[in-house]
Amino acid sequence: EDQVTQSPEALRLQEGESSSLNCSYTVSGLRGLFWYRQDPGKGPEFLFTLYSAGEEKEKERLKATLTKKESFLHITAPKPEDSATYLCAVQAHGNQGGKLIFGQGTELSVKP
Amino acid sequence: EAQVTQNPRYLITVTGKKLTVTCSQNMNHEYMSWYRQDPGLGLRQIYYSMNVEVTDKGDVPEGYKVSRKEKRNFPLILESPSPNQTSLYFCASLAYHTDTQYFGPGTRLTVL
Numbered sequence: 734e735d736q737v738t739q740s741p742e743a744l745r746l747q748e749g750e751s752s753s754l755n756c757s758y759t760v761s762g763l764r765g766l767f768w769y770r771q772d773p774g775k776g777p778e779f780l781f782t783l784y785s786a787g788e789e790k791e792k793e794r795l796k797a798t799l800t801k802k803e804s805f806l807h808i809t810a811p812k813p814e815d816s817a818t819y820l821c822a823v824q825a826h827g828n829q830g831g832k833l834i835f836g837q838g839t840e841l842s843v844k845p
Numbered sequence: 846e847a848q849v850t851q852n853p854r855y856l857i858t859v860t861g862k863k864l865t866v867t868c869s870q871n872m873n874h875e876y877m878s879w880y881r882q883d884p885g886l887g888l889r890q891i892y893y894s895m896n897v898e899v900t901d902k903g904d905v906p907e908g909y910k911v912s913r914k915e916k917r918n919f920p921l922i923l924e925s926p927s928p929n930q931t932s933l934y935f936c937a938s939l940a941y942h943t944d945t946q947y948f949g950p951g952t953r954l955t956v957l
Contacts (some may be wrong), residue, residue, distance in 0.1 A: 740880030765944050776849075776935050777888070820888070824944075832878070832903065833946060835888040 735760045739821050739836035746811055746843050754806040754839045756821030766804050767833065768797050769820040777820055780806075811843045847872045849949035851936050857955045858926055866921045866952050868936030876939035877919040878903070878946075879911065881932040888935070894919055926956040 738757045746752055758766065764785050769777035774841045777787045781790040783799040794815065797805040806819055822833040846924055849870045858864055870877065880903075891902030894913040909956040910922040919938075923930060936949040 758876060767944075767946070769948075772868050774951070776937075776950050779945050779947065822888075832890055833888075837885065837887040 735823065735825055735834050736799075736820055737823055737834055737836035739819075741839060742837070743840045744842070746808075746841070748812055748843055748845050749810045751807070751809045751811070753787050753808070754821075754841070755818055756804040756806070757802060758804070758821075758823045759802075760825045760834070761839045762826035764824045764826045766799055767822045767824070768795075768804070768806055770820065771818045771820055771838070773818075778795055780819075789818050808841070811841075813843050816843045818843055847947070849936055849938055849947050851934075851949040851952050853952060854950065855953050858956065859957050860927055861925050864904050864923050864954075866923075866934060866954070868919045868921065868949060869917050870901065870919075870936075870938040870947070871917065872889060872938060872940065872947065873916065873949075874938035874940055875916070876941065877913070878937045878939070879909070879919070879921050880935045881905065882935060882951075883932050888929075891921070891934075926954075928956050930954065 736759045740755045765782050771777045779839040781797040786801045788799050794809050798805045818838040820838045822835045850865045869914045875896045879891040880888045882888045889905050894900045897946040900911050939944045939946045
């Protein structure tokens, strides 16, 4: 069964304190791994897509990496506005066109 | 502006009273999907549509119906809502050429 597990469930950081979020997955043929940001009461906002092991993507203070079993979202020198829930999702090959299987998310809080 | 819209944003109803949540996208995407988000369970797919008049079940379709008569619209129908359908619902559309899934702002449904 395809599955996504994110850790930690919650992470509290001081402004400027870098850290990483983990996304472990098992899927029958990975087509893509996706990272989303979700603010309270809002829909998930797309951040990155990763397709193959070794691939990396960057956007401002965020960097996503991918191995054959997991993905990391590295946050460098975070700011309070980076506080949000970060969701990881996978899509399998031939899997109903666009179905995403989500992890439960990591709630990030960055204090000034 | 490219967007997915949902209506209503908030709804409180009673058991058994039929309701429809509308979803519309202005990006000419073929693929649309409905998810529900529950604490501890993450986002789970309810139904999806790969094009007009083509719909199929996701992971948790029981108690829901959908239709896709036009490319831009994908309403979610609860024929006889029950309290276990109290949840936060998201509509999404997918751009196949970028694999980017865009989410609506969400509909918070409470069934009493």
